[in-house]
Structure formats: C-alpha cells, structure tokens
Ligand code: HEM
Ligand SMILES: [Cu+2]
C-alpha cells in the first residue's frame with residue numbers, strides 16, 4: 001500500500017468518527033436521532049413486558065410466580081436498550097446511507113476495519129449485563145430454596161394421563177391439588193410410568209415426575225385463587241389432556257376440604273394447621 | 277473460450293467409470309428396495325422363532341438394509357471395493373465419477389464434483405423444508421380450534437416429532453451442505469474438496485436417511501417428540517426404530533462432511549490464502565464443522581442405545597431395569613445444544629459476508645468475529661443442562677449452568693456488533709441478499725433476548741415445556757439461522773445457477789415471510805405467556821385467540837416460502853444470465869465464471885489480501901492472477 005493510500009484511509013476514518021459527532025444542529029446529529037430511536041424501541045419493549053406479565057400470564061399465587069414476573073420485566077429493562085440500539089443503528093443506516101438497489105454497486109464506504117473503543121465498550125457492557133443477570137438469578141434461586149414458612153408436604157404422582165395428589169397423614173388422595181396459603185408447600189414428585197412434567201402454573205414452579213425415584217420442589221403460595229396443573233413433558237397419546245385443577249385456599253378451608261375428602265378432623269387439622 | 281467446455285468435452289474411454297456408468301439414483305432405489313425386502317424376509321423369519329425379538333427387530337433390520345442397499349446401488353462402495361481387490365480407479369474413472377460429459381444426468385449420480393454435490397444438497401434441503409413445512413401446516417391446522425379432530429392424538433404426536441426432526445436435519449445441512457461444498461473450496465482457491473468421494477457419500481447418506489423417518493409415520497409413528505425422551509421412547513411404536521436408523525445414518529453423514537470441510541480448509545488453501553485472509557464464511561463453516569464432530573456422535577450414541585433397549589432388551593434408559601431417563605436426556609443435550617450452534621454459525625457467517633459486500637465496507641471486527649465463533653463453540657460444550665433445569669437432575673449445579681448459559685450472550689452480542697459495525701457509514705446497497713440480513717438482525721435479537729429469560733432458572737420454571745420455548749427456538753433457528761441461510765442462497769444463487777434471482781418476486785417473498793413470521797411466533801409467545809404447554813393436540817378454549825393468530829401467521833409464512841421457491845425455480849429456468857461478479861464482491865468465487873467450470877481454476881490463483889478491501893483502493897483484490905487465463909471470465913467484475 002502506498003503512503004498516499006494510508007492518508008486516504010486515515011481521512012476516511014476521521015470522517016467516520018465525525019459521522020457520529022457531526023457538528024450540525026443538535027437534532028440532526030446521528031447520535032441524537034439514534035438515541036431517539038433507542039428510547040422509542042426500549043419503551044415499546046418494556047411496555048410489552050409489562051403488558052404480557054400483567055395481562056396475559058396467569059395470576060400470581062406464590063412468591064415464585066412473583067419472581068417470574070419480576071424477572072421478565074427486569075431482564076427486559078436490561079435487554080431492551082441493547083436490542084433497541086441494534087435496531088436503531090440498522091434502521092438509521094439504511095435511512096441515512098442507503099444507496100438504492102441499482103445494477104451497479106454504490107461507491108465503497110470507508111475502510112473501517114475495527115475500532116477498539118467501540119469493541120471494548122460493547123464487550124464490557126455485555127459482561128456487566130451477564131453479571132447482573134446472573135446475580136439476579138442466583139439470588140432468586142437461593143431465596144426459593146430457603147423458605148421461611150412452615151412446610152406442608154404433598155406427594156404428586158404422574159401417570160399416563162392423570163395426576164394424583166396425596167396428602168400424607170390424612171389418607172386423602174385426590175385428582176385435585178389444593179394447597180394452603182401462607183405455608184411452604186413441598187412437592188415430592190414421582191411417576192408410575194414415563195416422565196411427566198409437573199407444572200402448577202400460577203405457582204411458578206415446575207419439576208419433572210420421573211419413574212423410579214423422587215424429585216422435589218417447593219412453592220410458597222401467598223394468595224388464594226384457582227390455577228391449572230398441566231403436564232409439561234410429552235408423555236404419549238393423551239398428553240394434551242393431562243390437566244388437573246388446583247387452588248390455593250386458607251388453612252382452615254384446606255382443613256375442611258381434607259375432611260370432606262375423608263380425612264379425620266384431627267389428622268386434617270394436624271396436617272393443615274399443625275406444628276404451631 | 278469457455279473453460280467449462282474444455283473439460284466437459286474431454287473424451288473418456290468407453291469403459292471409464294466401470295460400474296458407475298450403470299448406476300444412478302434409480303438403481304440405488306431399486307437395490308435399496310430389494311435389500312429392504314431381503315432384510316424383512318430374514319428378520320421376519322428369525323423373529324418368528326424367537327419370542328424375545330419382535331417387530332422392532334424386523335423394522336430395524338429392514339431399514340438398515342435399505343440404507344446399505346441404497347448406498348451400494350448408487351455406487352458408494354465401488355471405489356473402496358475396487359481398491360480392496362487391487363483394481364484402483366484410473367484418471368478416466370475419476371473424471372467419470374466427477375461427472376464429466378454426463379450433462380444433467382450427473383445430478384442423479386454418485387458424483388464427486390463439489391459443485392454438483394452442493395447443488396444436490398440445495399435441492400435436497402429445499403425438499404426437506406417442503407416436507408417439514410407441510411407437516412407444520414398440518415400441526416397448525418390441528419391447532420386452529422381448541423378441540424379439533426383433524427388428526428388423532430397419535431398422528432399428531434407423530435407429526436410434531438417428524439416435523440421437528442426433519443427440520444433439524446434440514447437446518448443442520450442447509451448451509452454446510454450447499455454452500456460449504458459449492459462455495460467454500462472456491463473461496464479457498466481449491467479445485468475440489470479434500471475428499472470428493474466422502475463428499476458424495478455425505479450427500480447420499482442424507483438421501484438414504486430420509487425414507488426411514490418418513491416411513492416411521494406409517495408404522496405407528498414416534499410419540500415422544502424429536503427429542504425422543506426415554507423411557508417413553510423405549511415403549512414407543514416401531515416408528516421409533518426407523519427414526520433411530522435415520523439418525524444413525526445422518527450422523528455418519530454429518531461427521532464425514534465435517535471432516536471434509538475441516539481438512540479442505542486446513543490443507544487446500546491457495547498460495548497466499550493465509551488463515552487470516554479467509555472469508556468469515558469459511559471460519560464459520562470451520563467452527564460449525566468442528567462442533568458437529570463433537571456433537572453428532574452423542575446423538576448416534578443416544579439413538580443406538582435406545583435402539584438396543586428396544587430391540588434386544590438392554591436397559592440403558594429403562595428405569596424398571598436400572599436404567600435412567602436422565603442418562604438419555606444428558607446424552608441427548610450434549611448433542612442438542614452444540615447442534616443448535618452447528619445450525620446457526622454458518623448462517624451468521626454468511627450473513628456477515630453479505631453485510632460486508634452490500635455495505636461496500638470491510639467486515640467490522642474480523643478477528644473478534646472469529647473469536648466469537650470459537651468462544652461460542654467452546655461455551656456450547658458446557659451448557660447442555662440448561663435444557664434440564666426442571667428435570668430435577670443435579671439441582672446444585674443450577675448456578676454454574678446458569679453462568680455458562682448466560683455467558684453465551686457475550687459472543688452472541690459480538691455477532692450484532694460485527695454486523696452493525698459493518699453497516700455503519702457503509703454504502704448500503706439494498707439488493708435482495710441484504711434484505712435478509714436486516715431480517716436476521718430483527719429476528720435473532722428477539723431469539724437471543726428470549727433465550728436469556730429461559731437461562732434464568734426461576735423464570736424457566738414457568739417457561740419450560742411451554743410454547744414460549746417453541747417461539748424462542750423458532751426465532752433463533754428459523755428467524756436467525758434459516759434467514760441467514762436464505763441470505764446466503766440469494767447471494768450465491770447467481771454463482772451456482774448462472775442465473776440472476778428475480779428480485780421483484782424475491783422481495784415480495786421477503787415481505788410476506790418477514791411479516792407473517794412475526795405474526796406466527798408472536799402468537800406462540802402469547803400462548804406461552806398464557807401457559808400453554810408444547811406438543812399438545814388440543815387445548816383449553818382460553819388459548820384459542822393466540823392459537824388462531826399463530827395459525828393464520830403460519831399460513832402466511834408458508835405462502836411466503838412458496839413464493840420464494842417459485843422465484844428460485846422460475847429464475848433457475850428462465851432467469852437473466854448472471855455475470856461472473858454481479859455483486860462486485862471480492863472473494864475468489866466471484867473471479868470465475870457463473871457457474872464455475874469443472875475444477876474451478878485452470879491456473880492456481882495467488883491471493884494477496886483478504887476479501888474485504890472495500891474502500892482500500894484495490895479494485896479486484898485479493899487475487900492477483902498470474903495470467904488472464906487463470907480463471908473464467910472476469911467481465912463485469914472490475915469497476
Ligand atoms: C443468547 C442465546 C441463547 C440462550 C441464552 C438460550 C437459552 C435456551 C434455554 C435455557 C433453553 C431451554 C429452555 C427450556 O427447554 O426450558 C433453550 C431452548 C432452545 N434453544 Fe436456546 N438459547 C439461546 C440461543 C439459541 C440459539 C442461537 C438457538 C439455535 C440456533 C437456540 C435453539 C434452541 C432450541 C432448539 C431449544 C429447544 C429445544 C427443545 O426443547 O426442543 N437457542 N434455549
Ligand atoms: Cu404429559
């Protein structure tokens with residue numbers, strides 16, 4: 001390469017940097033216009049996340065489900081500006097530097113092969129985002145695992161294509177999942193045949209039911225209401241129909257529900273309200 | 277003087293090629309059919325006398341016999357056999373095998389010319405997409421209303437499983453098949469791939485692998501999804517045996533192809549084509565091939581073990597006899613996660629090259645892009661259990677899996693940096709290939725961001741096994757990988773076919789695809805948020821509107837692809853003749869005629885720079901041609 005060539009290159013790069021700062025009126029600068037696009041895109045993304053969690057997802061019946069909602073919104077707030085920046089630059093570049101679709105290629109752009117500042121900022125920002133996201137997830141996970149509430153154990157059995165819930169000590173066995181609010185529910189999950197996925201959706205937890213051994217998951221219901229229990233693991237012919245009804249009730253209601261399903265009053269009370 | 281004519285007119289001896297002269301696709305099918313029948317006969321009568329072995333044995337033997345018979349019938353073993361008995365192929369035989377003076381017939385033969393193989397792959401991939409797409413339409417039609425009875429639950433399960441697997445097969449080879457075979461050797465300045473016969477072998481193995489999986493639909497199907505989780509898959513109908521034979525055959529194909537791509541890149545580069553000057557597409561293909569070599573054998577292992585569990589009563593995955601479903605899930609995802617990057621990376625790499633050419637700027641951050649490919653490849657080996665967050669397996673490892681998975685966002689983010697850095701202040705030439713790059717950006721961001729929700733264990737406890745996951749991976753695989761592959765298709769179509777792709781129809785297809793894609797998967801995200809599980813044949817009325825949106829979107833999306841297919845076929849037959857360098861691009865394939873002659877270069881090219889010299893005052897870099905006769909016509913190239 002000739003030195004003349006080097007000069008041209010340097011000029012072009014200088015011009016590139018200029019393109020960003022550009023000494024025109026403020027509102028005509030690329031940086032300003034891109035910023036506007038970023039803000040618009042970000043606002044839309046965050047609005048969508050709030051809309052989906054608030055209006056579309058089943059209601060929050062446990063602290064785990066609350067954390068699902070919060071995570072969606074928080075991650076969107078983190079990710080939307082990055083996505084927005086990419087969209088904004090893509091959109092802006094075609095608006096500003098588009099050369100149509102003629103037969104001949106447009107003149108070459110500046111030979112800008114890299115820019116270590118941009119790259120470092122980009123890598124640094126994505127690393128920070130990863131750390132934030134990771135710490136968020138680890139915190140939520142560890143708080144899930146150490147419930148403050150007194151536990152109630154429920155045994156969950158999956159089989160093709162039906163759920164059975166047993167309330168140990170009461171002799172009650174039902175196809176309906178009823179859990180008391182304000183207690184930590186400890187699900188002990190297994191299967192009689194193939195793998196199923198135990199998913200009480202408004203409780204915001206999920207664990208597979210495996211034949212031959214048990215898996216565990218805890219949920220902390222914090223509001224009363226109805227929810228659906230679904231199978232989340234393809235388990236053969238009638239997988240689609242492997243639903244059950246679930247509800248979160250007060251401990252007293254829970255106790256009387258147990259009694260109405262054949263438990264003795266003492267065992268129901270001991271199980272539903274006990275351990276005081 | 278056309279260089280094509282030179283070799284095409286070569287007079288071969290009347291016996292050149294030997295048995296090859298009589299073998300083609302049809303003899304392959306016939307031999308395969310006969311072998312299948314014999315296999316069935318033998319297995320059937322053995323099984324009759326052995327109570328332990330049932331129909332699974334019959335199906336397995338029959339399907340395996342088909343694969344071997346087909347490959348023998350098309351001539352895959354000729355050369356090996358001749359070498360074994362001491363009659364090696366002579367030069368005329370090799371030329372015959374490369375398709376010399378056979379015209380269109382070579383496209384139906386075990387042809388060793390990399391450009392023929394590439395073209396065959398393209399047609400194969402498009403056919404697979406057609407089949408998979410039709411199955412998708414059946415799925416979406418079934419889901420048009422909550423309790424539809426279009427197909428039975430059993431058929432439904434079979435259809436979703438086969439749809440998934442055919443699409444995965446097609447996407448794994450959608451770039452590495454057509455473009456890493458057709459374009460990559462030319463970009464290196466090579467005359468062919470390092471192992472031309474293995475190249476033909478890899479192609480025809482995929483062809484052989486297809487019938488069993490289609491037949492599986494008619495012998496009970498597969499009822500456990502493309503993931504075929506055990507123990508359900510241990511008890512599945514015999515369709516599962518045919519499915520396993522397909523996978524085993526396909527894995528051999530991908531492995532052979534991967535070795536070929538890597539060896540070609542390492543050893544066949546022209547003078548001056550240093551690793552630092554490779555087009556980014558070559559790097560992407562290289563990393564994906566390496567990753568495939570790591571990943572795919574695990575699939576072979578998983579399916580072979582499953583097959584022996586079913587056929588001869590081993591119990592790797594049968595819990596009642598001490599096996600474990602978790603073992604299957606682990607082996608599967610040790611394949612499964614790297615595999616998604618095998619699909620993605622070549623498409624991204626092609627999109628980067630397209631971005632550079634149509635921005636008339638060097639690729640921004642070449643080195644960091646290469647680094648990102650390797651980083652992604654390395655991380656891909658360490659994240660498989662994020663597909664198992666909710667299985668209950670190794671809960672203490674949730675944090676480390678979350679870490680590795682979230683780290684993936686860093687190399688993924690680099691892809692975006694490289695592309696927008698390339699667009700920045702470029703001269704954006706809005707021809708059809710560039711459209712797809714924009715769509716890639718749009719979709720792949722959505723795929724990536726939704727991946728981050730899934731990588732968070734607490735959030736995944738809501739989204740796992742739910743339509744949200746389905747929407748996520750369609751945004752990444754179809755919206756990212758396949759749209760990148762479509763950019764590649766529109767970019768290299770003139771080189772491959774010698775015709776220009778009709779851009780008016782192409783752009784119409786683009787808009788239909790771009791819009792209906794969003795509609796379809798927006799519907800699926802909606803379903804996911806509402807809490808609809810994946811893979812269900814019927815659903816609560818509550819999910820109806822979201823499903824309706826997805827189904828309408830899917831019809832539009834299908835239509836879009838049909839329009840694109842029409843543009844391709846129409847242009848291939850009646851398109852405008854393509855000049856050698858319609859995009860005024862700089863990598864080596866644009867220095868030779870469209871389509872390129874047999875053996876590509878008459879005189880080996882010498883490379884003096886990378887293909888990204890836009891704006892650097894070297895109009896036709898990188899190749900300094902030793903003589904004008906080096907390469908095919910260069911008219912239309914200089915500017
Ligand atoms: C930032 C990048 C990404 C992250 C963090 C991510 C994360 C995840 C996670 C955690 C899952 C499991 C979800 C579940 O089953 O509960 C998943 C599923 C999946 N992802 Fe991604 N992903 C990313 C990008 C990609 C890409 C690029 C592809 C393909 C090109 C891809 C393809 C898939 C597929 C096919 C599945 C579902 C497989 C199945 O269950 O059938 N993902 N992803
Ligand atoms: Cu199920």
Ligand SMILES: [Cu+2]
Pocket residue numbers: 612613616659660662663
């Ligand atoms: Cu994965």
